[in-house]
Amino acid sequence: MQNKTVSSMICGIGAAVPERILTNADLAKMVDTTDQWIHERTGMKVRHIVDDKVQNSDLSAQAAKKALDDAQMTAEEIDTIIVATVTGDVRFPATACYVQEKIGAVNAAAFDISAACSGFLFGLRIADAFIASGKSKNVLIIGCEILSRIVDWKDRATCVLFGDAAGAAIVGPANNDGRGVLGTFIKTDGRLTQLLWAPGGGTRFPAEVALSENMNSIKMKGQEVFKAAVTAMGDAAVHILEETGITPDEIDLLIPHQANIRIINATARRLKMPMEKVFVNVQDYGNTSAASIPLALTEARQKGILKDGDICVMVAFGGGFTWASAAVRF
Numbered sequence: 096m097q098n099k100t101v102s103s104m105i106c107g108i109g110a111a112v113p114e115r116i117l118t119n120a121d122l123a124k125m126v127d128t129t130d131q132w133i134h135e136r137t138g139m140k141v142r143h144i145v146d147d148k149v150q151n152s153d154l155s156a157q158a159a160k161k162a163l164d165d166a167q168m169t170a171e172e173i174d175t176i177i178v179a180t181v182t183g184d185v186r187f188p189a190t191a192c193y194v195q196e197k198i199g200a201v202n203a204a205a206f207d208i209s210a211a212c213s214g215f216l217f218g219l220r221i222a223d224a225f226i227a228s229g230k231s232k233n234v235l236i237i238g239c240e241i242l243s244r245i246v247d248w249k250d251r252a253t254c255v256l257f258g259d260a261a262g263a264a265i266v267g268p269a270n271n272d273g274r275g276v277l278g279t280f281i282k283t284d285g286r287l288t289q290l291l292w293a294p295g296g297g298t299r300f301p302a303e304v305a306l307s308e309n310m311n312s313i314k315m316k317g318q319e320v321f322k323a324a325v326t327a328m329g330d331a332a333v334h335i336l337e338e339t340g341i342t343p344d345e346i347d348l349l350i351p352h353q354a355n356i357r358i359i360n361a362t363a364r365r366l367k368m369p370m371e372k373v374f375v376n377v378q379d380y381g382n383t384s385a386a387s388i389p390l391a392l393t394e395a396r397q398k399g400i401l402k403d404g405d406i407c408v409m410v411a412f413g414g415g416f417t418w419a420s421a422a423v424r425f
């Protein structure tokens with residue numbers, strides 16, 4: 096590993112998951128699918144779905160409070176809140192504003208970013224840069240999605256894939272004990288926007304038009320997205336290793352975006368990583384988009400799989416297309 100200046104570190108993490116579970120068997124009663132098809136093609140068994148009145152900012156605030164507790168910090172100490180999401184409470188203002196109010200982070204500037212499933216890692220790069228430049232001290236990043244509100248529950252090709260969740264991290268200045276954000280990488284290819292998108296509600300398909308043209312839900316060309324995800328996640332992983340000088344042997348834990356077990360396996364193969372070092376929870380939550388990585392991080396820590404001093408590499412891919420990676424020593 097190269098000896099580079101480390102500016103920021105992750106000082107606390109937390110996640111929030113709705114209690115209600117939707118199983119593959121439940122889905123088989125709703126659309127023409129089977130437990131066997133879903134499990135074999137995706138690795139998924141269950142996903143969690145919010146109750147009707149729960150908003151993105153509610154789940155986000157729950158995860159944020161847990162991350163603050165983990166970091167032993169108060170909300171007043173946070174100066175920047177970034178919510179990565181494509182399913183915000185309203186079109187504007189930013190969901191981060193509602194989160195600020197709900198957790199009482201009165202000293203923070205708050206804004207959202209939209210990078211789909213790569214959103215949390217885009218947020219980590221922003222936090223690291225803000226802290227490195229001295230513009231921020233303590234940044235709260237949240238990845239949260241309530242995808243159950245924007246899936247087409249009649250489309251078996253997409254409705255079986257997604258779940259709701261939030262994950263949060265507090266990023267603060269590194270304290271020169273070796274822990275910290277060792278590198279970040281983000282990338283986009285805007286030529287491929289229509290392979291995975293939720294067109295409704297913006298300027299192209301305003302709400303009423305979106306309803307009449309059936310554009311109000313997630314649209315995905317699964318196979319094309321699958322192929323792009325395999326290539327891009329592998330590329331992002333290789334890139335972060337080259338940039339930081341970390342070798343695959345030095346990685347203690349690989350946390351890939353949890354979209355499909357076959358994509359996760361392909362990413363591990365590209366790095367020649369044994370699956371014992373790859374965190375997988377897609378079976379329990381489905382694809383939770385921007386929440387996927389911070390949720391996995393939190394679970395890995397709670398289960399003792401991610402330990403102090405470990406080097407963790409995180410890799411994501413999502414609509415845009417966007418892809419990203421980061422290496423962090425915990």
Ligand code: UT7
Pocket residue numbers: 127128129132133136137212251252253255316317318319320321324354355358382384412413414
């Ligand atoms: O998080 C952002 C990134 N997102 C992703 O990475 C998702 C990437 N894509 C995928 O994970 C996979 O493409 C899917 C899981 C979405 C689909 O798996 P696949 O192996 O690519 O299946 P397919 O789309 O090629 O469909 C194969 C067959 C089709 O039937 P025919 O045409 O062969 O008769 C589909 O109609 O499976 C059918 N099918 C289903 N059958 C039962 C599609 N969805 C279902 C379903 N249950 N839920």
